[in-house]
Amino acid sequence: MLPKRTQVAIIGAGPSGLLLGQLLHNAGIDNVIVERRSGDYVLSRIRAGVLEQTTADLLDEAGVGTRMRREGLLHDGIELAFGGARHRIDLCGLTGKHVVIYGQTEVTHDLMDARRAFGGITAYEAADVQPHGFDTATPSITWRQEGHTRTLACEFIAGCDGYHGVSRASIPASSITSYEREYPFGWLGILADTPPVSHELIYSNHERGFALCSMRSPTRTRYYVQCSLEDRVEQWSDEAFWDELRRRLDPEAAESIVIGPSIEKSIAPLRSFVGEPMRFGRLLLAGDAAHIVPPTGAKGLNLAASDVRFLARALIEHFMDRSDAGIDGYSDTCLRRVWKAERFSWWFTSLTHRFPDTGAIGRKLQRAELDYLVGSKAASTAMAENYVGLPFEDTTYNSPFA
Ligand code: FAS
Ligand code: PHB
Numbered sequence: 001m002l003p004k005r006t007q008v009a010i011i012g013a014g015p016s017g018l019l020l021g022q023l024l025h026n027a028g029i030d031n032v033i034v035e036r037r038s039g040d041y042v043l044s045r046i047r048a049g050v051l052e053q054t055t056a057d058l059l060d061e062a063g064v065g066t067r068m069r070r071e072g073l074l075h076d077g078i079e080l081a082f083g084g085a086r087h088r089i090d091l092c093g094l095t096g097k098h099v100v101i102y103g104q105t106e107v108t109h110d111l112m113d114a115r116r117a118f119g120g121i122t123a124y125e126a127a128d129v130q131p132h133g134f135d136t137a138t139p140s141i142t143w144r145q146e147g148h149t150r151t152l153a154c155e156f157i158a159g160c161d162g163y164h165g166v167s168r169a170s171i172p173a174s175s176i177t178s179y180e181r182e183y184p185f186g187w188l189g190i191l192a193d194t195p196p197v198s199h200e201l202i203y204s205n206h207e208r209g210f211a212l213c214s215m216r217s218p219t220r221t222r223y224y225v226q227c228s229l230e231d232r233v234e235q236w237s238d239e240a241f242w243d244e245l246r247r248r249l250d251p252e253a254a255e256s257i258v259i260g261p262s263i264e265k266s267i268a269p270l271r272s273f274v275g276e277p278m279r280f281g282r283l284l285l286a287g288d289a290a291h292i293v294p295p296t297g298a299k300g301l302n303l304a305a306s307d308v309r310f311l312a313r314a315l316i317e318h319f320m321d322r323s324d325a326g327i328d329g330y331s332d333t334c335l336r337r338v339w340k341a342e343r344f345s346w347w348f349t350s351l352t353h354r355f356p357d358t359g360a361i362g363r364k365l366q367r368a369e370l371d372y373l374v375g376s377k378a379a380s381t382a383m384a385e386n387y388v389g390l391p392f393e394d395t396t397y398n399s400p401f402a
Pocket of ligand 2: 214295
């Protein structure tokens with residue numbers, strides 16, 4: 001039974017909305033999630049695969065980390081392939097941290113199961129969701145469902161509805177500044193029940209284009225090749241995909257890769273986007289609703305978790321301590337971390353992809369930077385620090401320059 005009122009109305013039941021709902025529930029703060037799609041549709045979207053250690057720790061804090069700790073794969077390094085060879089970046093040796101390979105689909109599943117277990121309310125297949133009055137002390141959201149218009153009064157609205165959601169779109173254009181860069185290519189991704197070609201991820205810079213060898217488990221792989229924005233997924237047979245992937249890998253990987261039928265195949269565009277600020281009165285944006293990164297750096301899902309960590313703490317402080325310091329500082333705190341991840345994701349994309357407009361000199365400069373990167377401990381450490389995830393500013397980051 002839908003209530004007429006809640007403390008926090010959350011728009012969107014992706015990882016941002018579900019994780020926020022869990023953290024708020026654990027703190028005794030009432031929340032309702034309203035989602036445009038069905039739960040099955042949300043689970044059908046194949047997206048991220050790499051969790052930063054801080055994201056994995058946050059899932060533990062939320063009480064939903066058990067399966068991730070049991071089934072997730074700890075990775076201490078990644079490999080960069082270029083010039084016909086592979087070069088390992090020793091993430092753990094350089095930073096003391098690792099990443100966890102655990103699909104976003106599984107994270108979403110675990111969060112949905114936890115929400116169901118505590119009887120959390122999620123209104124799926126909600127049409128025409130609209131936020132109202134977020135510039136007042138009495139916001140609300142409305143939506144249509146089963147032929148009825150629903151109204152939910154609340155004290156705060158969390159816009160967790162992704163890049164194409166209604167939350168950011170409801171903000172007056174004069175109140176938000178958008179920064180955007182679209183990349184002149186996409187990623188064609190394939191999911192297959194085959195063993196990984198290597199025990200760690202391989203990022204390949206090849207003259208034919210970028211390729212990435214990732215995985216979901218010891219028996220399920222996720223591969224990507226850079227493709228034209230004009231490409232349609234129907235044009236790519238499995239055979240054509242595997243052939244192109246092999247051409248972009250080093251000889252050893254190309255020789256040993258195990259191929260098989262795709263169980264999912266899709267093309268995603270790449271963009272860098274940030275909307276500033278992330279708070280408008282009683283409406284606070286989190287995750288893809290506020291920012292997008294090209295997936296090269298595996299930051300999208302991790303940034304969403306980072307926002308939710310700050311937002312949950314700010315809302316708990318408001319309701320429990322009657323302080324709005326966290327709410328007032330939310331946007332600036334998130335954006336300092338968001339822009340560092342935007343920079344890293346842009347840099348790693350620029351370093352590994354084939355850009356039509358940079359010509360031969362562009363590839364020579366990429367090769368020079370790759371040679372420097374794998375040959376310099378300082379450069380490899382800088383990359384590793386960003387890949388495993390920068391520390392939260394509200395924890396002691398013992399910067400050597402502090
Ligand atoms: P999401 O977009 O996941 O969730 C938003 C939710 O809001 C959705 O369920 C949507 O249905 C709902 N919604 C939208 N509009 C609504 C409305 N008007 N009313 C109600 N609900 C509404 N990140 C990585 O780190 N690595 C990757 O490899 C990677 N691959 C990606 C591939 C694709 C195709 C896309 C689109 C993103 C990818 N990402 C990747 C980024 C992705 O993982 C996001 O960062 C992550 O899903 C962010 O989670 P949310 O902020 O919850 O947004
Ligand atoms: C994935 O497994 O989907 C994945 C892994 C690393 C990335 C991007 C995507 O950088």
